[in-house]
Amino acid sequence: DGTLTEFRHHDKRLLPVADADFDDYCADNDAYHNVRPLKTLQRIVKKLRSDDLYILSTSPKLPRQEQKIKWLQKHYPNIKRQNIYFVKEDKAKYEVLATLKNKYPDRTICFIDDTTKTLLHVEELDEEFELYHITSFIR
DSSP: OOSSBOSEETTEEOOOOOHHHHHHHHHHSOTTTTOOBOHHHHHHHHHSOGGGOOEEEEOOSHHHHHHHHHHHHHHOTTSOGGGEEEESSGGGHHHHHHHHHHHSTTSOOEEEESOHHHHHHHHHHOTTSEEEEGGGGOO
16 A cells, blocks of 8 residues: 555545554545555556566455455456565565575566555565665655
């Protein structure tokens, strides 16, 4: 919610909120219905092979996951459903990255995220990933 999409809702800029508060909102509302994708990321994703694209999202609860999958399928259709991973907290993203690294030992894994703390955590555990903050792609 800030890497593939603009962090806005119904033309209002959103400040980061606690995951629990956002999950409560998603239980009664489709938070992703009117959210715009980042055009720059859409262009980048379109150029990549679908087998090489993975989504790693912090979405602790089911309604939020279902909403995000539906949104991804609409705006990023070349990302395969089986390549979308959900974790309960940002620090758990490293575990999925490590699994992908073991699965594809000869490939460079690039990780783009909107949370500096998460990027630093991954770098602290393994310096072999190519890490980028989303702002690296916005001009």
